[in-house]
Every structure is written in structure tokens, then in C-alpha cells.
Amino acid sequence: MNRTGPWMMCGDFNEILRPDEKKGGRQRSTASCRNFNDMISCCNMKDLRFKGNQFSWVGRRQQETIESCLDRVFINSDWQAMYPASETEFLPLAGSDHTPVIIGIAEVYCPKRGQFHYDKRFSTSDEFIASVKKGWSLGNRDNQGGIQNKIHHCRREIAAWKRRTKTNSAERINSLKYRLDAAERCPHTPLSTIHRLRNDLNQAYRLEEQYWKLKSRNTWLQLGDRNTKYFHASTKTRKARNRIKSIIDDQGMEHFRDDAIGKVAEDYYGRLYTTSQHTDLGDIIAGIDCKGNLMKESIRLSFV
Incomplete structure (x- = not known):
């Protein structure tokens, strides 16, 4: 070989x-x-x-x-x-x-901190509504009548409620998959149990599809077509547009790691905006196009 x-x-x-x-x-x-x-x-x-x-x-x-x-x-x-x-x-x-x-496939481990996202699927839940009311009552208005503090407490109560109730449909899907896996591997499992678990799994998939529809911001497509993959891809595509995969420095070397990409960008902008006696504002503006983006000959980026 x-x-x-x-x-x-x-x-x-x-x-x-x-x-x-x-x-x-x-x-x-x-x-x-x-x-x-x-x-x-x-x-x-x-x-x-x-x-x-x-x-x-x-x-x-x-x-x-x-x-x-x-x-x-x-x-x-x-x-x-x-x-x-x-x-x-x-x-x-x-x-x-x-x-x-x-x-x-990954070069290094990059754990990321999760962000709070409001999920309107649970807006009709009594426990969810009670959590919002509790958070609103805990918050205070500022001197100008602002409600930022109240919103902050509502967000904390909603996050705590989601942790307690395990509302993530993906977690339910994983749980049902493991239960169905165990049932399929056991020769003594009745077929009725396997069929029931499969029905529960299909229902969990429908909820997951609805979640990705909300997340993808595509409201024109009706539920029921099993297009979870489409919604998921739509969400990932928006993130991929702004993700820098690699960067080429002044010496023509290409860098892939996040810390190396940041260092090259930092050095470039440091040199670009450093003032001196011979620096002319027109020279700086000339390196930027009408949209505020660097010209390709100034810096080359490779996106996912």
C-alpha cells in the first residue's frame, strides 16, 4: 500500500x-x-x-x-x-x-457556552406561564420605568424551568432511542412494546421538527413533511456564513487554528490603523470597499 x-x-x-x-x-x-x-x-x-x-x-x-x-x-x-x-x-x-x-472530525476540543433561547412551543404550558409570572414579580423597574431587570429575572426562571422539566425534544428522542435499542436487542420483548416505542419516537421527531422550524425562521412551510433536516441545515448555513475557516498572513502562510487566525487578524488591523507622520486617511480608506469590507488583496479569508 x-x-x-x-x-x-x-x-x-x-x-x-x-x-x-x-x-x-x-x-x-x-x-x-x-x-x-x-x-x-x-x-x-x-x-x-x-x-x-x-x-x-x-x-x-x-x-x-x-x-x-x-x-x-x-x-x-x-x-x-x-x-x-x-x-x-x-x-x-x-x-x-x-x-x-x-x-x-476536529483538531481541538472547543467547548462553547450555551445561550438562552426563547421557545414558543411551551407558551401554552401552565408551568411555563407560572415561571414567567414569578420572574416578572421578582424583577424591579428602574427609575426611568425600564423593565430590563424584570426580563432578566424572567429569563432565569424560564431557564430553571427548562432544566427541571427536560423540555428538549432531542433529549427525549435520545431516551426513546436507547429504550427502543434495548427492546430490539432483547429476544423477550413483546412486539406491542416495540411498536409503542416507535410511535413515541415518531411523536418526538415531530416535536423536534417543529423546534427546528422555529429556529430556522422559515415559517412558510407547513409541519408534517418531515423536513427536520432542511430546517437544521438552514440554521447551520446562517452560522457558517460568518465562520472563518482559515486565514493567510503577509508571508503567504495559511493558518487554521482559532488562536492563530485571531493573531493574524489582530496584527493586520494593528498595522492598518496605527497612525504615523506619513499616514494619510485616504490610504486607509482606499483599502476598504464601499461596504466596509477589506479588499481581497488586503487580506484573504477562507470560509466554510
Whole structure:
């Protein structure tokens, strides 16, 4: 194998590396896994770090439940060096014999602080209304009659109510997925229980779709078309427009890390707006277009 650089292999390989990667059914021998092991060794690949249940396929053969690690993600050492924070997540079973797999690709861990968002789906809830009234009564008007303090207390009470009641439909979806996963894997689970869990999961998906419709600001499309993916993509697109992926400095070097991008931008603007005896305001204005954006020859940015 002469391929170089970082690369990844992922999907349903329909084979296992070791006999213990199969549960139930006829026992596999170590020799039967040799060809797959030789291929992975020849390509210098290894499993990407993962979380969740790696037994990604579940089926029944002659009334016996069988589980196997058929779906996986392999990477080489160059990939691991370039994206050390990457990982695979095996989701619960949800109506298929294969579990969904999500691959997260990241250079560094960047935890972000959550922001408060008002969710009008719960505006008719009695507990929600009581939380708003409580927050409004705790706040005080300022000397000019302003209500900022009252709004601040309302926001705190709403956030506390959401933490207590677990209103996030995504959390309910995850909970139902795990329950359905356990029911699918247990050979003694009645079909009526599995059907009930699937109906509950469909209802949770409808609420999640409504949430993303509100978040995406697209009010023209009617609910019921299962377009959660569209709403989610619309929301992500707005954020992606303003996200800087890379920046090129004066020496022509491209930087990708957030701290390096910030340093290059800081140095550039520091030089641009530093005044001196020979600085002319017209020279500065000439580097800015009519929209207030830097000209391409002044600084090049690469967006997602």
C-alpha cells in the first residue's frame, strides 16, 4: 500500500477483526478473521476512538439474537495527528438492523457556552406561564420605568424551568432511542412494546421538527413533511456564513487554528490603523470597499 497522507475508511465492512466482536450464533474462529486483519494491517489503519455500543448490527437467526461489530471507522496515524479530537459515535438502533454512526472530525476540543433561547412551543404550558409570572414579580423597574431587570429575572426562571422539566425534544428522542435499542436487542420483548416505542419516537421527531422550524425562521412551510433536516441545515448555513475557516498572513502562510487566525487578524488591523507622520486617511480608506469590507488583496479569508 503506497498511499500517503491522512485518510479514513468507514462503512459496513461485513466482517469482524476478532471472535469476541460477535455475540450469539455460531462461534467464529480467529483464523476466519485473518484476511480482514491482514488488510487493515497492510493499510496501517486502526479504529477511531468511539463511544456508544460498537455492536452496530443486530439480527435474529432461528429465534436467536445475534450482534456484530460490522460498521466501523478506520484511520491512519497521519489522520490521528492532524485531527486528534475526532471520534466516532454509535447511536442506538431506531427501526433498522444497523445503528447510525456519526463521525466527528476536529483538531481541538472547543467547548462553547450555551445561550438562552426563547421557545414558543411551551407558551401554552401552565408551568411555563407560572415561571414567567414569578420572574416578572421578582424583577424591579428602574427609575426611568425600564423593565430590563424584570426580563432578566424572567429569563432565569424560564431557564430553571427548562432544566427541571427536560423540555428538549432531542433529549427525549435520545431516551426513546436507547429504550427502543434495548427492546430490539432483547429476544423477550413483546412486539406491542416495540411498536409503542416507535410511535413515541415518531411523536418526538415531530416535536423536534417543529423546534427546528422555529429556529430556522422559515415559517412558510407547513409541519408534517418531515423536513427536520432542511430546517437544521438552514440554521447551520446562517452560522457558517460568518465562520472563518482559515486565514493567510503577509508571508503567504495559511493558518487554521482559532488562536492563530485571531493573531493574524489582530496584527493586520494593528498595522492598518496605527497612525504615523506619513499616514494619510485616504490610504486607509482606499483599502476598504464601499461596504466596509477589506479588499481581497488586503487580506484573504477562507470560509466554510
